[in-house]
Amino acid sequence: MCGIAGVFYNQPKHLMDPQILVNMAAIMHHRGPDGYGYETINERGVGFSHARLSIIDLKGDRARQPFISADQRLMLAHNGEFYDFKRLRAELTADGAHFATKSDSEIVMQLYPRYGMLGMLPHLRGEFAFSLYDQAEDTLFLVRDRFGVKPLYYSITERGVVFGSELKVLFAHPEVEREFSDEGLYHQLIQTMVPGSTAFKGIHQVMPGHVVSIKRVHGKLHVEENKYWDMEFPLEHEHDKDDKRADEYVAGVRRELLEAVQHRLTADVPVGCYLSGGIDSCSILGLSAAANQEPVKAFTIGFDSAAYDETPIAREMAEATDADHHVMSLNSNDLYDHFEQTLWHTERTIYNTLGVAKYLMSQQVRDVGYKVVMTGEGADELFAGYPSFRKDLFMYGLDHLPPEERAQWQAMLEKNNQMFKGAMLAREEFVSDAFVAKVGFTPSCLQPWLSCSGFADKLLARERRERMQGYDAGKAIADTLDADMLAERHPLDKAQYVWTKTMLEGQILTWGGDRVDMANSMEARPAFLDHHLAEYAFKIPPHLRIRENKEKWVLREAMKGLLPETLYKREKFAFMAPPAHTDPVKWEAMRALSRKYLNKEAVESAGLLDHEEVNALFALHDADDAPAELQVQLDAVINHMLGVQILHKHFIATDVPAQAAERAKELNWHA
Template sequence: MCGIAGIFNQHGQAPQPQTLVNMAAIMHHRGPDGFGYQILKDTGVGFSHARLSIIDLNEQRGRQPFVSTDGNLLLAHNGEFYDFKRIRAELTAAGARFQSKSDSEIVLHLYQAYGLAETLTHLRGEFAFSLYDQTEDCLYLVRDRFGIKPLYYTMTETGVVFGSELKVLFAHPEVTREFSDEGLYHQLIQVMVPGTTAFQGVYQVPPGHVVKIKRRHGQLDISSHCYWDVNFPLESDYPGAEVNEQEYIDGVRKHLLEAVQHRLTADVPVGCYLSGGIDSCAILGLSAAASQHPIKAFTIGFDADAYDETPIAEEMAAATGAEHHIMRLNSDDLYDHFVATIWHTERTIYNTLGVAKYLMSQQVNQVGYKVVLTGEGSDELFAGYPAFRKDMFLHGLDHLPESERQAWQQLLEKNNQLFKGAMLAREEFISPAFNAKMGFTPSCVQPWLSCGEQALPLIAAKRRQYLEDYDAGKAIAETLDETMLQGRHPLDRAQYVWIKTMLEGQILTWGGDRVDMAHSMEARPAFLDHHLAEYAFKVPPHLRIKGNKEKYVLREAMRGLLPEVLYKREKFAFMAPPAHTDPAKWQAVLKLAQHYLSAEAIAEAGLLDYQQVQEVFQRHESEQVPIDEKVQLDALINHLLGVQIMHHHFIKTDVPALAQQRADELGWHA
């Protein structure tokens, strides 16, 4: 796990070596174990790399970027390829000669043997890489199937700049650092348009995609294609009443165990994140069973009982013989580190869970661990979120008699009140674009799209005028592949949308890679192994949600590993206590607001409307406001703080100068 960066100058002028080094230095947190850069002569192409050594710890042998022995290919890779030893052995038997023991190098030899399209079918894991082919004069930017690893790119006057983080691009002096109007708006409503960022002209490589940049007659032609997608069966292809439950239960267990075993591969110790949920408990249980040594488990504890899961985590740790490390957070911790967290997330966050995970990765690092397995992805595969249960009831249970539908309705009204206004909309919101695209507006995007009426007035008037006719729902819906929605069960359609929006844009970003790698800590989400995922997609909807049990097939597959209380427990979404739940937290919010949301700060940034911001705070402090609206206001205020802090970090700050300063401090020089 590392950080990558690079430049492709369209007219062939060589990149400045120190610029490449500076781009690596500003993401030193991703790779503190060393750096490297390579410039291919007469191509205008240069890559750099900040290394976190996990596989092949030899500093010289494993140093990237890699150049093929014939000098034709240049590779920089971030992430992990599993099952690489088997692939390496097969390639060696066919005549390949490896320069290192690194998993990364298999890409060069696979590409030489098979070409890119077939190479991608062999790659298993979480990854983002850049590959330049001098013969084709073509650069490929490739991202893993779910978007676990980040990769951004932009076009300057002289060529393309890319990197693992936005600040890496901004370290290049030619890259423009400016909010787009639409990007600003989406920061305030939480959900983003897939493939975009908050910044003008800066894009993400979408999950499961290859961005191809080919030079033709001194110009760079940029295209993108999808090599893998979330492909549920047609609704008509699911088995009927003859379905064999045990077959699916056994299949989920088999594939998950295999995914965990692969992710225990490392030349350094591997731990596990452990909440009180089924997902992380299952990962710990399987890891403990597959490992010859005790597993170290890391748990976040909150000072609010309604949000704290440490009692169940302690029970699971004891049952597996894990060494248990609990980080207990109080009201002062979360907002004290909010500003530092935004430097790493590079986008706004609606809940301070991102801060909690930022602090946890710090503690993991301090006790000498670089790798942990996590439970992210389980809810996406097995329909664990409250929004999925709601959509199943509203759109997927038409065959039920009225008495059973009423029982479902009572269950929905009773449960998950804690998340109304955040993970569930306060009131039903309809997006005509989503309705036209997939037949209904998924509950998972409703809480964010419904914030539009509140968010728009908060934007500065000069920017707001360009957004009066903007339809966020339409912009998002247009990115979804209609062929992956047509003929699918309503639950499958809902899960597809979540995976394409909130999984990649939230859970794997500010809840995953960005706060994990802030302290050089690699997270490995075993549930997002694509072999497991492709099996899970085939599990019939009524085995994902059965009666009042979400993730039914996973529960049954893991029943022998889970504490009884957890096996029977309903889904509890992992969140940090919002600001309205604690006067001390609210005072910490006000302290940040005095600095970042003052009249002077807002005027300087030119992003927000000061008077409208003041009205949001006044409404939050009103005793007449219902709790579910306060939850929504908490999220909105976090976004307001976030955009102002982003302005400070990435626009007001001279990022190229900061990158040079970091390189000087590290002694990293060309």
């Protein structure tokens, strides 16, 4: 797990400044504090740099990246992990390959010449983002893992392409523009990004499961994007309709998840587990404990609000597995005290301070000497765990139920979902014509955020608001989705597909995952997002994912022997921090930040928001008759308003290239 950066110029003879490459690595020192490297190829206009977090092959400079092949044809910089690499190394060695290191990264240097890029990728298992330059083809490849666990950004400048693991890495290069786009700003205010985009003009993300190929032809760069993997559910009529194979699916989930966990225990450093009160992380801990000879270190976040605290159940699971349990208890003011620093790492706005809690937890993981933890992200996406999935299944997939049974479902949904209204569920039904045309309905997971468009339309500064007249956020998102992956699919499959392409990649794996974990040099490994397990899960019939209104039924049954009875029977509880308005201390901490960043001078100086509308939104929130679900929704919008102002301060008002150069000087990292 590391950070990568690089430049590929459109003219081979453009001078490459190696110190800029080093500065780009230095500004993401948090991703790789164990060393750095850079390489350029003379007269080729290409250079890579790398900040290393040593987890596999710890011995000195032997695994120092970037790698250059013996024949000088290939240059590689890799962030993440390739699992099952020992088997691949053995097979390749038997075929005549020679390895200079014990690093998992080096397998790319042997697989690519044999299979080519698209032929190689099916062999790679894990969470990764990498850059590969092929001198023979004069082509740069930027590759991202199947679910987008690892980030990778790029920008096309007048002189070429600049890329890196974080936005600040690109901004450290003086040729990269630093400016909000109107559309990017708008989507920051409504939480959900357009897949492949960022908040900033001209800055793109490599899409999950995609390769961006940048080929140089006669001094011009030709950019091509190819998808190598997607969530391919069976057609609706191909799903099993009865329960005859239920036990087979239960056993299959258990088998595939255990294999995924075992692969992610591979490391030359200790591996711990994040532990909440949900069956996802508890399953990971249970399997890890069963596969280990020594007690597993488990890390839990506790909140001072009983309605949101899952510590009691986590303790029960830790005791059941003899885990070495570390609990971090957070007070109300802890979260907003660290809000600004968290956003420097997330590089996008956050609707809930869970991201801050995860940032603080990763500090504690690092402080007790751990670099790697396994996490439960992905289980809800594979096995239909979120409240929005149950709602969509009821609305669009259970229309055959008799009236009495539909009434029972309706009552259960109302009871279970009340807590999530305004955040994970919309206060009122929101219909996007673009999604209806593309999917057949507006997925419930997007409704609470698309419904924030009414606020965002007003909050934009006047000139930006005028330029955004008629903009349809739902259409912009829907247009990125592959219609072939949605056609003739079951409604639950469609809902899971949309969530994974939007909320998982743009939220959970970003500001709730990699960015706040790697902020403290800590690698998170989400075993549920192993693509072998995922491809098996896609085949599980919808009625075995949600059964008798119980989410993740097949996973519950698969893990039944590992889970305490209270947890096995417990309904899904979305792990999130208490909204600001629920606690006066937290609310005051948020208002203190607002006085700093949302005052008239600050707002008008940034030119992003309309100060009068900012005040009007606070007044709406504070009205005596404001319903709780509206306050929850406006809490999120307030966090986003704070977020865009903070992002402006750190990435636009600040001279990031100078900041990166100063950081390199402090670290004594030099070309």
